[in-house]
Amino acid sequence: MTQLQYARKGITTPEMVRVAIRENVSPDFVRDEVVRGRLVIPANIRHLAGSGGRPPRMRALRGNGSAHQAVDVDHLTSVTGHPGHGDGARLWVNQTVSQRMAALNDIEMLRGQSAHKRLDPMGIGRMITTKINANIGASPVSSSTDEEVEKLRWAQKYGADTLMDLSTGGNLDACRQAIIDNSTIPIGTVPIYSMIIGRSIEDLDHDTILRIIEHQAAQGVDYFTIHAGVLKENLHLVRNRIAGLVSRGGSMLAKWMIHHNKQNPMYELFDEISAIMREYDVTYSLGDGVRPGCLKDAGDAAQIAELEVLGELTHRAREAGVQVMVEGPGHVPLHEIAWNMQIEQRICDDAPFYVLGPLVTDVFPGYDHITSAIGATEAARAGAAMLCYVTPKEHVGLPKADDVREGCIAYKIAAHAGDVARNVPGARQWDDDLSRARAALNWSKQFELAFDGDRARALHDEDLDVDTDFCAMCGHDWCSVRISKEIVEFASGKAETFQPARPSMSSPGLSAEQQGILRSRGVKHACHSDAVPDAETARQVQQEYVKLNVPR
Numbered sequence: 001m002t003q004l005q006y007a008r009k010g011i012t013t014p015e016m017v018r019v020a021i022r023e024n025v026s027p028d029f030v031r032d033e034v035v036r037g038r039l040v041i042p043a044n045i046r047h048l049a050g051s052g053g054r055p056p057r058m059r060a061l062r063g064n065g066s067a068h069q070a071v072d073v074d075h076l077t078s079v080t081g082h083p084g085h086g087d088g089a090r091l092w093v094n095q096t097v098s099q100r101m102a103a104l105n106d107i108e109m110l111r112g113q114s115a116h117k118r119l120d121p122m123g124i125g126r127m128i129t130t131k132i133n134a135n136i137g138a139s140p141v142s143s144s145t146d147e148e149v150e151k152l153r154w155a156q157k158y159g160a161d162t163l164m165d166l167s168t169g170g171n172l173d174a175c176r177q178a179i180i181d182n183s184t185i186p187i188g189t190v191p192i193y194s195m196i197i198g199r200s201i202e203d204l205d206h207d208t209i210l211r212i213i214e215h216q217a218a219q220g221v222d223y224f225t226i227h228a229g230v231l232k233e234n235l236h237l238v239r240n241r242i243a244g245l246v247s248r249g250g251s252m253l254a255k256w257m258i259h260h261n262k263q264n265p266m267y268e269l270f271d272e273i274s275a276i277m278r279e280y281d282v283t284y285s286l287g288d289g290v291r292p293g294c295l296k297d298a299g300d301a302a303q304i305a306e307l308e309v310l311g312e313l314t315h316r317a318r319e320a321g322v323q324v325m326v327e328g329p330g331h332v333p334l335h336e337i338a339w340n341m342q343i344e345q346r347i348c349d350d351a352p353f354y355v356l357g358p359l360v361t362d363v364f365p366g367y368d369h370i371t372s373a374i375g376a377t378e379a380a381r382a383g384a385a386m387l388c389y390v391t392p393k394e395h396v397g398l399p400k401a402d403d404v405r406e407g408c409i410a411y412k413i414a415a416h417a418g419d420v421a422r423n424v425p426g427a428r429q430w431d432d433d434l435s436r437a438r439a440a441l442n443w444s445k446q447f448e449l450a451f452d453g454d455r456a457r458a459l460h461d462e463d464l465d466v467d468t469d470f471c472a473m474c475g476h477d478w479c480s481v482r483i484s485k486e487i488v489e490f491a492s493g494k495a496e497t498f499q500p501a502r503p504s505m506s507s508p509g510l511s512a513e514q515q516g517i518l519r520s521r522g523v524k525h526a527c528h529s530d531a532v533p534d535a536e537t538a539r540q541v542q543q544e545y546v547k548l549n550v551p552r
């Protein structure tokens, strides 16, 4: 049975309990949200068990007066929020990069029945914290299985809550299994990509579609993007678009429909696909094959016509006992994003909305992690449940590991900003704690609390490798934080538990990774307070600098 079917029977599964722990809410709340269809737990039973694509060992559990089967593993029972979090702020998503790395490097943590790792169940829904997805995947011209597993590691390290393997080249089966067997986060795929390996889209038939979907479900994929909403009778609506169909799956299925003059096979086979997904508890991610690919096309008749079909399919999936979320645009002007969230909630009965960006302008290729993170922030504020990241390589090439990091960080910012704006209980405490450390000029604590403390420490020490009551940006005499801390009328920086151990001390030094960050920034320029042994010398250097450089 699926999580949805269990929830409808009033059974609170171990996976629901684990999601509740991660979100600091009650298990009953999670179960009720699953019944409502507003929260999904993408958790293929084979990935839950870490069974390496084989049938998992199961065990009997009792719940709500009846026995049921569950995978034979014990889920984690603890959760770590940001460093030093209080009881009300125990949010799994607020862990820092260092905390995530410690968990990733623990080979015993989440070891699978036979795979290296197994899934740590997580939830996606607008009533809990906002999640982010990272896309990776080998293409016919670049990358390998090892490289993709390394990208998975980077994505998890930098905060991805789920990951999609969008490989279209290399050994797809081996690469997908390796990713699942090394992942503690849900893995999604777009099965149509595998369906056209070795054949043209026109040759795709119903048997192949069902066989590939069954095969990927048996490997342990947790959610499938299925572009069943692109209908033959709506294709004419894209004629006046600038960008046409920018979804790979949507464009391929449109070509198939025009060639055969038949309805979308994913739509025709929807009930059969649902039956396969139910068996493994794979979650639908109903694909937006007609999503707008530029601002001009946003919110047009083609997009809305597809959304209406996705609303119908949401109900059909739920009736089949399959969990479902819905994918959304794409490219949307900033002022239209909230409206997009509202119509999805209305038309798709509040199924979790999983949006790509959206990009709020089209003219910054090379920086689309930024243009899209702006849209993603607004989407998160307005009710998106998961944000699919965009990397700097969007529109121009295949992301490398570094691009995965940039994309994840941009989207962690968007998701957290959304959680703060939505008043998710406990989300803001992380910000307030870091602000107290900043006001106390406690550099070590500030970097411990920073999401990517390694980078923050490296940038600080690039200019001044002394932790003291100013930094190199303004210098001692102009440091408003230091001045505020000294003024007794203000509370700034006086919280006792946030005081540095000493007012001035040498930096603990940079790790090899932090030194690498600085090397990647090129030759370091001398700074007025650079590399001095203590605060007093830094002040003297600074005064010399002022005498020499500041006109009087």
Ligand code: SF4
Pocket: 469, 470, 471, 472, 473, 474, 475, 476, 478, 479, 480, 481, 482
């Ligand atoms: S020197 Fe400027 S940037 Fe640095 S801590 Fe003080 S106020 Fe902030």
